[in-house]
Amino acid sequence: MSAGAKTSSWPAPGIYPILDRDFCNKRNLDFFALPELWLEVQDLVPFVQIRAKGVSDSILESIVKKLQDRYPTVPWILNDYWKQARDWNCFGAHVGKEDYEALNEEEKKSLSESKLYLGTSSHTLEEIKALDSSLWNYTGLGPIFPTDNKDDAKTAVGTMDLRRIANEAPLPVTLIGGIQVGNLDRILAEGSFLLSSISMACLEKEFRAAVKKIRERIR
Numbered sequence: 001m002s003a004g005a006k007t008s009s010w011p012a013p014g015i016y017p018i019l020d021r022d023f024c025n026k027r028n029l030d031f032f033a034l035p036e037l038w039l040e041v042q043d044l045v046p047f048v049q050i051r052a053k054g055v056s057d058s059i060l061e062s063i064v065k066k067l068q069d070r071y072p073t074v075p076w077i078l079n080d081y082w083k084q085a086r087d088w089n090c091f092g093a094h095v096g097k098e099d100y101e102a103l104n105e106e107e108k109k110s111l112s113e114s115k116l117y118l119g120t121s122s123h124t125l126e127e128i129k130a131l132d133s134s135l136w137n138y139t140g141l142g143p144i145f146p147t148d149n150k151d152d153a154k155t156a157v158g159t160m161d162l163r164r165i166a167n168e169a170p171l172p173v174t175l176i177g178g179i180q181v182g183n184l185d186r187i188l189a190e191g192s193f194l195l196s197s198i199s200m201a202c203l204e205k206e207f208r209a210a211v212k213k214i215r216e217r218i219r
Contacts, residue, residue: 010046012192017201021052047075092117133171143177162190181209
């Protein structure tokens with residue numbers, strides 16, 4: 001991993017970890033130690049998303065700064081808080097589709113003029129094709145499978161159209177939602193994708209098993 005140039009290339013297959021504060025608290029995981037696991041396989045992990053819902057700006061800043069100081073080579077993507085991501089020199093920001101649509105024109109202009117590596121969310125190939133590829137560096141498609149990690153999760157997309165999506169999407173697509181080692185083969189059978197996950201990334205046993213499966217596919 002390198003925190004340098006904003007590149008649109010990434011390992012496929014690969015893993016895009018979501019470092020989720022609530023998930024770590026529920027599972028008694030050391031939030032600030034987890035990135036050490038991902039640094040072991042830098043060729044498969046292009047960047048890491050910080051997800052900390054419902055915290056104050058001061059707590060969020062403390063979290064981000066601590067991670068930046070402890071892991072200066074990791075490209076950090078901040079979920080939702082794009083203004084803070086810009087002000088705190090994060091690598092990028094992930095802005096949900098509905099959150100982006102709720103921005104006023106001045107905010108949209110400010111976002112587009114930022115140097116952030118920007119991701120947004122999609123649920124269908126049609127939504128992906130409608131995205132402005134001059135603004136967005138990637139989109140997260142999902143949920144691929146049912147998930148408990150998002151209260152307002154939409155109906156699962158499934159794997160049927162993944163091959164078509166891989167061939168027709170105008171910008172890089174990472175898959176998200178309910179992705180676990182047990183269903184990796186179903187995804188990888190349709191193509192080589194960057195896989196975004198909370199549990200598969202944050203649970204060491206799951207992560208190492210996923211890495212093994214991906215390595216076997218690459219060989």
